[in-house]
Amino acid sequence: MGGLQKKKYESGSATNYISRNKARKKLSLSLADFRRLCILKGIYPHEPKHKKKVNKGSTAQRTFYLLKDIRFLMHEPIVGKFREYKIFVRKLRKAYGKAEWGTAEKLRGNKPGYKLDHIIKERYPTFIDALRDVDDALSMCFLFSTFPRTGKCHVQTIELCRRLSVEWMNYIITLRSLRKVFLSIKGIYYQAEVLGQIITWLVPYQFAHDHPTDVDYRVMATFTELYTTLLGFINFRLYQTLNLVYPPKVTHSQPAVMLHFDLLSEFGFYCSLLSLSKLSALSASLVRVVSTAEAEEAELDHFPAEGEDGEKLAERLKARQDQDRQEKLFEGLKFFLNREVPRESLAFVLRCFGAQVSWDKSLCIGSTYDVTDETITHHVVDRPSLEKQYINRYYVQPQWVYDCVNARMLLPVEDYFVGVTLPPHLSPFVEEKEGDYVPPEKLKLLALQKGERPEEEEDNDDSEEEEDEDQSDDEDELKGMEEKQASSVKVTPGEAKPVNRQRAEQEAKAEEKRLAVMMMKKRDKYLYDKIMFGKKRSVREANKMSAKRKALDEASKANKKKKLKK
């Protein structure tokens, strides 16, 4: 009775959301600019609970943003910069059209730019927030730094990406915080732990890219713009926490290089180029602000956290020790990289664990010793055979280094010698739960980590074979017996079937459960069936894998035997 009639779609969820086109109009931006703004500000669409209500009764496909988000974007100063840039482009076009080169030059000199500092600060109010999101930034920077210096994007961007990624790698080396490395077919995954944050990034192999046509490079470039700013600030902060000079400088241990460097330092450009390349060689340590010799790490006191008992504390302590040991994995070892191995990746990984690395002088700047150095302990080679070999060093394939890092121990080098078929390279990121398939190599590795010596496989094989033969002998005998029995029919006293108590009990329990499952509610039954289906599927998959492995192993064994016989 009375009162104003309530109209539809004037309150509730219909007013909380705004479609993309409307948002764009509200901000009076072009779609490309709107996209750029969303990327920079980290605004993403929202899926309304009742799409039809929000869509004012229509069921057309639309992207919805929260109205609050769009209002928040309206206050962004960068929107004004976008408009300025649009005007700049228009003026420039006009000047070019009129062939007013002077005006064009002047305009180009006053090209409007913008900074993303405030956006970074706003999106990541604390440093830890920023570190948590650095994964994608790193992957993107590493990808862009491998792009050719022509085409696709600005040279400055590529160089900046290269610089930032090299800075990051140097920081990781100095902190020694690399934890895991994985050689995948896509590229090399690295995982580091920085200030308690686990950071994983992917670096492509050093090859030229064939640029795909179905990729919008503008979107990628916008992301890179944001990521380079973010990474720059993160690097600065990280270097500051370690008392390192930023932008980083390399300590010069060799006077010859120093002289060379001084000579060149007259030309600023060459200097920056050279310092970057020196830095990217990853072979020297960085200059510290406070020039103290290796700051001794203070013994950390351990306080038990709240609600932590002795066992947990001990566990934590042990983990800490393990980590320390891992950080000093390659300490005291001297590596030489042959020219066909991925130098940057190996130098990075080896230096992260305290090894000394060098390579051929002609390969890259920053080599510290020669092949002929007698103190070299490991020579990393990736070719089928080597002509000249030194006696007092191991020649290993690059996978050894990565496997050692993932295993947190020095693995036996025999499996990784030159020309040897390599053992499989396992992902260190997989943590098998109960019931999952665990490849036998992983089991072997776990045993090794526990300190068990691997049994000699060949002996095992032999003994198995013998057993097999024994078994077959037994079978033959049995067959003979059966035949004999078949010939003379006899009535033998029947044996009492042994009642398997345990089995019976199990069966009873299983039936009990089955009956209880019958009494489930429909809703619960649905959920239960779903869970059980998932479980069964995972078990099935694990079984399939192990069966596959078994078949493969048998096939390879048979092959070996054949070869031996030949």
Added chain:
Amino acid sequence: SVGRGGACTTSAPSLHITFSLSLSLSLSLSLSLSLSLSLSLAFCSQDIRNTVGNIPMEWYKDYPHIGYDLDGKKIFKPIRNKDELDEFLDKMENPDYWRTIHDKMTGTDVCLSDEQVDLVHRLQQGKFGDVNFNEYEPAIDFFSNEVMIHPVTNRPADKRSFIPSLIEKEKVGKLVHAIKMGWIKPRRPKETAPQYYDLWAKEDPNAILGRHKMHIPAPKMRLPGHEESYNPPPEYLLTDEERQVWEQQDPDERKLSFLPQKYLSLRAVPAFSRFIQERFERCLDLYLCPRQRKMRVNVNPEDLIPKLPRPRDLQPFPTLQSLVYHGHSSLIRSISISPSGQWLVSGSDDCTVRFWEVCTTRCLKTMEVGGPVKSVAWNPAPSISLVAVSYGENVILVNPGLGDRLICSATDQLISSYEEPEEVKDQQVQWAVPEGKAQEQGQRLILTHPKAVKQVSWHGRGDYLACVMPDDGSSLQVVIHQVSRRRTQNPFHRNKGAVQCVSFHPSRPYFLVATQRYVRVYNLIKQELTKKLMANCKWISSMAVHPGGDNVICGSYDCRLAWFDLDLSTKPYKVLRHHKKALRGVAYHKHYPLFASGSDDGTVIVCHGMVYNDLLQNPLIVPVKVLKGHIITHDLGVLDVAFHPTQPWVFSSGADGTVRLFT
């Protein structure tokens, strides 16, 4: 056209075309050249000349003349009646054919002279038409670096070249003024490298904007598994079949977005071709995907299973198949147990009724009847030994003559003591007393119905017998017979739907009628509908009433068993979906809290169904045993189940022609 010129020197037949082409080209290119050419052409021909000018010649196509001469007379086209053969002959015989061209303007054939051919050749080669023209005459360098004593021009210098410019002065003055006023600033050096500083120097974790409170950080990328390794264990590589399946799948459906590969060494690993795409897809995910927090409840499936009392604690109930009664050759539709629990009667589709001793599985008596037996029912009164058997349209009451002789003779006496009343009413059912062999076999009364009888059901006292003749919508579907008075009555004027089965209430004067979807409870004394139970199923097959009288179970063809509590609601208290196939028979035990259901999947499921006297406590229903034994024949399994009246034993009859006893 140079190439074509080259061709014209080698092959004569193609000359004609090439010449005309090059000629028209040159005509259109330069006017003077064409003028001279046409003049020379005109000179060459006799006196036919073009008087119409440069017009499209098809205007004169249909006329015999082209234009007019000075006297206003028509200039006629030369008569042309050459066909292709003439053309060919001309080509073969005329030595000048190659230099003859057709002049469209006048419609005449013109033979080119030697000079003209030469001119055409020169033009084709890109040379000047005039032979004597020298194109490389020595150039005279007027403005050279050499200073000569005489100026090239003798013009005196302007005044403006030696006095300062006013305009420039004004301009400079303006600039100076602007610089002085600070309007023009020196150009700032461009910032090339971004400046970094400690952005989080004064970080305040509390100063988080409102938007960022509900901000959901993007999920991290999935970490790679063993299959992504460049040198994975061999079992992670796809076999040929798996690879084919992978290739045929839609890219969105694939479990792995890439094919696992094995390389023998690190140097053999190529670049990943989809690297940039994958990174781009990640970018798209970051800014285009709506984010949502999904609460994943970690449910332990064991917790979902209801906590029921253990079946062991609910004993006794039948657990083992102990006896099998062989004898029938076709499926056994119905079984019934004598109230003493000593005898069993079974009716089968092989048109026989067999009487068995329960403990010994011995068939004591076989009675052949005139059709497949649909239903048998033993009179529940212990003082009467009478079995109702329905086949076709008949129901016979049989005194099997088993057990106590006294009871048997008493039953016979009871039936024979009937005296016909004075006024005989016309009844729809004929009551007849069999004679001869049938009488010897034990048949005492034959009731002939107008329609086929499907089910018979005794009242608890043993005097009333209800028969069901299912026929949708008919008013005569259920009849109730009173045996002692040989009287038949039709309790319903009208039936709704096809009646499936009926049952008397064990203690109250209620009569339950199950149609396809509902069970109606009628009060026989008040003659009114008391309750209508909705079974929530498509087609009720069987029904049983709890001996306490407050609960009813209904089995249905859509695999459900519905338990009704008559005091609670008209909807089922519980619906059990234990069977995989249609239920055929349900039964309650008389004393023990047990009920059983038989189904087409060949199983009998025995449940513990405890009914409490306390009205507040709900019945406890626990399935206790799944009994298997019957062989499924023609997609039929168990057809009927019945409990022993005193022991916790259950009988089941099946389509395989056996009755089985589970104890």
